[in-house]
Amino acid sequence: MLLQNKKIAIVGAGPGGLTLAKLLQMKGIDTKVYERDFDKNARVQGSPLDLHDDSGLAALRKAGLLEEFKQHFMVGADRMQIMDEHARIFFSDHDEKPEEDFGHEHFRPEIDRGVLRKILLESLAPETVVWNSHFSSLEAQNGGWLLHFKNRPPEYADMVIGADGANSKIRPYITDSKAFYSGVTMLEGVIYQASKTAPKINALLRGGKIMAFGNKKDLLMGQKANGEIGFYASFKTEENWAVNSGLDYADKQQVLAWFKKEYPEWSSVWHELFESAVVPFIPRPIYCMPLDQTWEALPNLALLGDAAHVMPPFAGEGVNMAMLDALELSENLTGGQHNTMEEAIAYYETNMRKRASQSALESLENGERMHSEKALDVMLGFFSNP
Numbered sequence: 001m002l003l004q005n006k007k008i009a010i011v012g013a014g015p016g017g018l019t020l021a022k023l024l025q026m027k028g029i030d031t032k033v034y035e036r037d038f039d040k041n042a043r044v045q046g047s048p049l050d051l052h053d054d055s056g057l058a059a060l061r062k063a064g065l066l067e068e069f070k071q072h073f074m075v076g077a078d079r080m081q082i083m084d085e086h087a088r089i090f091f092s093d094h095d096e097k098p099e100e101d102f103g104h105e106h107f108r109p110e111i112d113r114g115v116l117r118k119i120l121l122e123s124l125a126p127e128t129v130v131w132n133s134h135f136s137s138l139e140a141q142n143g144g145w146l147l148h149f150k151n152r153p154p155e156y157a158d159m160v161i162g163a164d165g166a167n168s169k170i171r172p173y174i175t176d177s178k179a180f181y182s183g184v185t186m187l188e189g190v191i192y193q194a195s196k197t198a199p200k201i202n203a204l205l206r207g208g209k210i211m212a213f214g215n216k217k218d219l220l221m222g223q224k225a226n227g228e229i230g231f232y233a234s235f236k237t238e239e240n241w242a243v244n245s246g247l248d249y250a251d252k253q254q255v256l257a258w259f260k261k262e263y264p265e266w267s268s269v270w271h272e273l274f275e276s277a278v279v280p281f282i283p284r285p286i287y288c289m290p291l292d293q294t295w296e297a298l299p300n301l302a303l304l305g306d307a308a309h310v311m312p313p314f315a316g317e318g319v320n321m322a323m324l325d326a327l328e329l330s331e332n333l334t335g336g337q338h339n340t341m342e343e344a345i346a347y348y349e350t351n352m353r354k355r356a357s358q359s360a361l362e363s364l365e366n367g368e369r370m371h372s373e374k375a376l377d378v379m380l381g382f383f384s385n386p
């Protein structure tokens with residue numbers, strides 16, 4: 001087997017890196033994951049993730065973790081309402097969607113990011129993840145790599161996988177192509193104990209998701225674990241808005257005043273989101289990898305997930321692509337169908353780029369629709385005929 005007696009280092013304990021670690025360990029391969037988070041209790045930011053049957057769930061199935069997932073996904077959190085800026089409901093699938101429909105291509109169960117990380121972590125051999133390891137650079141050594149960290153001594157590995165997300169520090173060792181700004185920025189907020197702190201929004205949400213569209217701007221929100229609600233104000237603006245807006249993201253009143261000014265037609269129903277959120281809000285300019293990116297495969301270094309193909313979140317494919325990358329990379333490295341590591345990596349990366357660029361295109365197109373004049377109509381059509 002190509003990886004016999006080889007040490008594998010994965011940088012990044014996101015869903016992609018951890019899924020790969022699990023799948024490689026199942027084949028008996030010596031695998032470590034280096035993660036900059038301080039320890040396993042670090043808070044994982046961001047919206048819940050909906051996993052798709054042929055990608056995210058397929059990887060979990062292969063990893064033997066589907067039953068565990070079924071015990072921990074958020075029942076009903078995939079139910080959607082589409083509203084306008086006045087919170088009038090134009091679409092809801094709350095009364096028709098089954099709680100559970102595993103195996104159906106349109107069933108996309110939601111799971112909290114922290115819970116998904118915990119499921120994957122607990123399935124790994126003890127000490128697989130080396131926490132508090134902030135990767136900084138690579139140095140070629142003895143046919144493999146010496147990994148350097150900001151805060152710990154270097155480690156040797158025969159093969160390195162960059163699973164370190166959108167601002168990957170591994171990626172520049174493989175390609176100099178860079179992500180471009182998609183034109184959209186999302187301002188993220190989180191509400192703790194929403195039933196108490198934001199009762200009106202909590203009742204409106206019904207434990208599911210809301211997408212509200214009005215005048216080329218969006219509000220997107222969803223149920224998170226532990227009674228929390230996550231939300232995003234999503235709008236088109238210049239790339240450096242986060243810095244140039246002049247907003248103090250730790251000041252709720254400033255951010256609420258900004259919302260009132262920039263979303264003037266929107267109902268005061270939405271103000272509770274901003275009044276109840278914990279600070280700071282997080283501005284997220286949304287980037288996308290070039291759709292035609294390509295590079296020469298290396299024999300001992302590969303990319304997966306956002307490090308390879310960050311894309312806007314408007315098709316819900318990012319995490320699914322990352323986990324499918326892990327599945328396909330592990331199969332190419334351990335399945336016996338390739339003669340060399342370089343061949344295995346080249347085969348995986350060629351397919352991965354093609355598949356991810358189709359998803360990225362879909363995400364970009366959805367992003368355009370969702371921020372267009374007719375967003376409400378277009379999205380209603382989209383959800384009525386999935």
Ligand SMILES: Cc1cc2nc3c(=O)[nH]c(=O)nc-3n(C[C@H](O)[C@H](O)[C@H](O)COP(=O)(O)OP(=O)(O)OC[C@H]3O[C@@H](n4cnc5c(N)ncnc54)[C@H](O)[C@@H]3O)c2cc1C
Pocket residue numbers: 011012013014015016017034035036037046047048049050133134135136163164165166167168169186284304305306307313316317318319320322
């Ligand atoms: C606003 C927003 C909303 C989104 N919503 C969705 C959605 O609804 N559905 C969906 O599928 N996707 C969504 N995504 C995308 C999704 O979050 C990513 O595609 C997914 O997390 C990628 O997984 P990954 O494992 O490749 O990387 P990540 O999840 O980014 O994990 C990378 C890991 O590497 C670690 N790391 C980074 N740098 C270093 C370093 N130098 N040294 C050591 N460790 C390092 C990080 O701490 C992290 O743990 C969204 C993204 C954004 C920005």
